[in-house]
Amino acid sequence: MISVAEATRLVAATVRPLGTELLSLPLAAGRLLREDLRADRDFPPFNRVAMDGVALRYEALAAGQREFFIEATQFAGQPPVTAPNPTAAVEIMTGAVLPAELDTVIRYEDLTFRTDEVGQRYATVQALPPRPGHNVHARAADRRQGDLLLPVGTRLKPAEMAVAATVGAATVAVARRPRLAVVSTGDELVPISEQPAAHQIRRSNGLMLQAAAWQAGAEAEAFHFDDDPAALRQGLPALLAGYDAVVLSGGVSMGKADFLPEILQELGVEQLFHGVAQRPGKPFWFGARAGGAVVFALPGNPVSTFVNFYRYVQPWLRAVQQPNGAAAAGSGPVPAVLTAPVDFKPAMTHFLLVSLEPGPDGRLLATPERAGGSGDMASLLTSSAFLELPPETSYFPAGTVLPVWRFR
Amino acid sequence: MISVAEATRLVAATVRPLGTELLSLPLAAGRLLREDLRADRDFPPFNRVAMDGVALRYEALAAGQREFFIEATQFAGQPPVTAPNPTAAVEIMTGAVLPAELDTVIRYEDLTFRTDEVGQRYATVQALPPRPGHNVHARAADRRQGDLLLPVGTRLKPAEMAVAATVGAATVAVARRPRLAVVSTGDELVPISEQPAAHQIRRSNGLMLQAAAWQAGAEAEAFHFDDDPAALRQGLPALLAGYDAVVLSGGVSMGKADFLPEILQELGVEQLFHGVAQRPGKPFWFGARAGGAVVFALPGNPVSTFVNFYRYVQPWLRAVQQPNGAAAAGSGPVPAVLTAPVDFKPAMTHFLLVSLEPGPDGRLLATPERAGGSGDMASLLTSSAFLELPPETSYFPAGTVLPVWRFR
Numbered sequence: 001m002i003s004v005a006e007a008t009r010l011v012a013a014t015v016r017p018l019g020t021e022l023l024s025l026p027l028a029a030g031r032l033l034r035e036d037l038r039a040d041r042d043f044p045p046f047n048r049v050a051m052d053g054v055a056l057r058y059e060a061l062a063a064g065q066r067e068f069f070i071e072a073t074q075f076a077g078q079p080p081v082t083a084p085n086p087t088a089a090v091e092i093m094t095g096a097v098l099p100a101e102l103d104t105v106i107r108y109e110d111l112t113f114r115t116d117e118v119g120q121r122y123a124t125v126q127a128l129p130p131r132p133g134h135n136v137h138a139r140a141a142d143r144r145q146g147d148l149l150l151p152v153g154t155r156l157k158p159a160e161m162a163v164a165a166t167v168g169a170a171t172v173a174v175a176r177r178p179r180l181a182v183v184s185t186g187d188e189l190v191p192i193s194e195q196p197a198a199h200q201i202r203r204s205n206g207l208m209l210q211a212a213a214w215q216a217g218a219e220a221e222a223f224h225f226d227d228d229p230a231a232l233r234q235g236l237p238a239l240l241a242g243y244d245a246v247v248l249s250g251g252v253s254m255g256k257a258d259f260l261p262e263i264l265q266e267l268g269v270e271q272l273f274h275g276v277a278q279r280p281g282k283p284f285w286f287g288a289r290a291g292g293a294v295v296f297a298l299p300g301n302p303v304s305t306f307v308n309f310y311r312y313v314q315p316w317l318r319a320v321q322q323p324n325g326a327a328a329a330g331s332g333p334v335p336a337v338l339t340a341p342v343d344f345k346p347a348m349t350h351f352l353l354v355s356l357e358p359g360p361d362g363r364l365l366a367t368p369e370r371a372g373g374s375g376d377m378a379s380l381l382t383s384s385a386f387l388e389l390p391p392e393t394s395y396f397p398a399g400t401v402l403p404v405w406r407f408r
Numbered sequence: 409m410i411s412v413a414e415a416t417r418l419v420a421a422t423v424r425p426l427g428t429e430l431l432s433l434p435l436a437a438g439r440l441l442r443e444d445l446r447a448d449r450d451f452p453p454f455n456r457v458a459m460d461g462v463a464l465r466y467e468a469l470a471a472g473q474r475e476f477f478i479e480a481t482q483f484a485g486q487p488p489v490t491a492p493n494p495t496a497a498v499e500i501m502t503g504a505v506l507p508a509e510l511d512t513v514i515r516y517e518d519l520t521f522r523t524d525e526v527g528q529r530y531a532t533v534q535a536l537p538p539r540p541g542h543n544v545h546a547r548a549a550d551r552r553q554g555d556l557l558l559p560v561g562t563r564l565k566p567a568e569m570a571v572a573a574t575v576g577a578a579t580v581a582v583a584r585r586p587r588l589a590v591v592s593t594g595d596e597l598v599p600i601s602e603q604p605a606a607h608q609i610r611r612s613n614g615l616m617l618q619a620a621a622w623q624a625g626a627e628a629e630a631f632h633f634d635d636d637p638a639a640l641r642q643g644l645p646a647l648l649a650g651y652d653a654v655v656l657s658g659g660v661s662m663g664k665a666d667f668l669p670e671i672l673q674e675l676g677v678e679q680l681f682h683g684v685a686q687r688p689g690k691p692f693w694f695g696a697r698a699g700g701a702v703v704f705a706l707p708g709n710p711v712s713t714f715v716n717f718y719r720y721v722q723p724w725l726r727a728v729q730q731p732n733g734a735a736a737a738g739s740g741p742v743p744a745v746l747t748a749p750v751d752f753k754p755a756m757t758h759f760l761l762v763s764l765e766p767g768p769d770g771r772l773l774a775t776p777e778r779a780g781g782s783g784d785m786a787s788l789l790t791s792s793a794f795l796e797l798p799p800e801t802s803y804f805p806a807g808t809v810l811p812v813w814r815f816r
Contacts, residue, residue: 003710043785043786045604045606046606050782050783052662076635077594077607079607080540085445094709107662108662108663118577141788142783150789151584156619157624158620158815163788165610168602168603186485187485188485188504189485199485199488201452202573203573203634204569205570207433207570208569208573210434210569212566227484241530250503252508254460255518300581301502334766337770355763358742360810362771372549372550375456375545375550376451378571379453379550381567381571382556387472
């Protein structure tokens, strides 16, 4: 039996970056970039007017001029007008290019207008701007042409999509989605649509794992095998060849019917560990097949399956989407404050279901869930995360700060 | 100009629950339930064996017996065996039904086995269990038949999918997805794949809003109109009739080219407000058409668009998926601690871009982003949330706890 730290290390060592695919930008939402995206122009690309109003020379204001003849109008999307008259102004709209001769914009709220007898308009400045360049978003103020904006490995979230669109990345190179086969095993499991006999239950882990994999950006298909060695020997090879990872639930505890590790090794999956000093989820078996899938064989109790998925499988799914297989930023645990004391004697890592709530002082508070053990699926509904209690300590007073893995 | 609180109230007042659709459970992942799901059986439905090992009578152990004759084997998925012999045991697997006569399970790790000359196996208990019922997950220990497990309005996340599967909800009634039309306006905007002229920029807000809407569980299609009243008058009616909400970016500031509010009112969209005492995003226009779409017309600066989406549109999208249109749990802001002082004089709500980081004591720390104003799209890349600074105060010292809206 190995430690959680060692299991984490062995899982991470199997990470190989997935292939790259070219996608039209809208289809790439949520994917991880496999290329650097740089500014093709300055940000902004021109002196951009930031308010509707009039553009003028600050110098004229500084010299005492307050009323300005409107010599032209400049809309967004038009080439800039010329503004040769040093005492005139240009009525101008947000997003327009500031004419080259002008340097300052006064917004409508700070102006009054009059029209003379021949229809000519004049604007009078009511509130002086603090400096030249007021209400102008200067060319290259934010980023310069050639600046690296979205490095390889960036996930394309809404803000990143906007930036990619701005630099003209109509097609982008991104990591393909990881492909997961989710396999439930166990003779006691019947399909969702069937009425179980008294000694049976419906299949639920497969759908739980599928939904969790979808949330992590993976493709996931569900399969089921009864506890039948022949069926497993026949069905598993296609999954091991066709998927990046196979996640099995059930079939790895110590019992007589648990022949799965043996069959996996027969099929060329090298065992990397079996048993992790943790509760729940101790019988976790992990292996990899040369040139093929990795196999996460998880104990079948719903809480064990769930915790192992978020603690090991999800970080793996994120890492394989990185170009270098590194752990993805933001996918690890965050610190939270325990609100009630916890006593856990065994020399194991304890994954403790908690509900999270922000405290009034901005601290993240973790309250242990009253759970009925690793079979208590309903306890997952009322909790939102699990704390990782290290094996060296057995008593954790209220107020202890501990890493928490969120699953909501 | 109205306050942020008043704008929030007026937006919430337009929420009407979306229609319901029946979906096969796997397709309903991420949706909000429109029916209560109750336990169709007890949780667990029988006295469920929680460890591989042997099942026996605690009474026999209490009477001093240590070695037990193995009279049968009981696998998961089989009807329970009968165990009439008061001094015998049943070898038993995780997930199996505990035979009616037995009450306690000793796991393999706490047993030794021997086989006699006629092949009969015996188990000797090495570590006594603390009480009857050890390693048995008792029937109804977690939930009782008829208990409400997933009330109307619950979002089907992975744990909820597992519970829905367990109770046999092969088809579920869920809210349909909100349908959003995302409309960019502005003559200065060219398609992503085109090379903009010096005074043009590429369309980016539309894709940003689409990606953000997808993340919020909505369907979103993107449209573009130039600043052409005729085109808007022709194109907008189909969007107002065919979508639940129309989100426009650009076209609502004070300038001469900003005729959008007028056209919207011509098309039967009643203005509910125009202008909110906030920065950025002040020119926000909001309206609703009787029996049709609501219209969020947002100022076109990327940061304004972005902040208004997460502050107003996303909560609306979540609320219409609720059966009663109530604000969805967990969709509001959380408290965070300002790490540097902020001075903001105008009597307006200030939405301040920040990066969030958990502090070592479990507090969520918000560090203001050095942003170039509402046009600085690149500042969205390095921030992950925005603080909401109330209008009554102008100086916020480091350490102030404020509500923060996350967008990552």
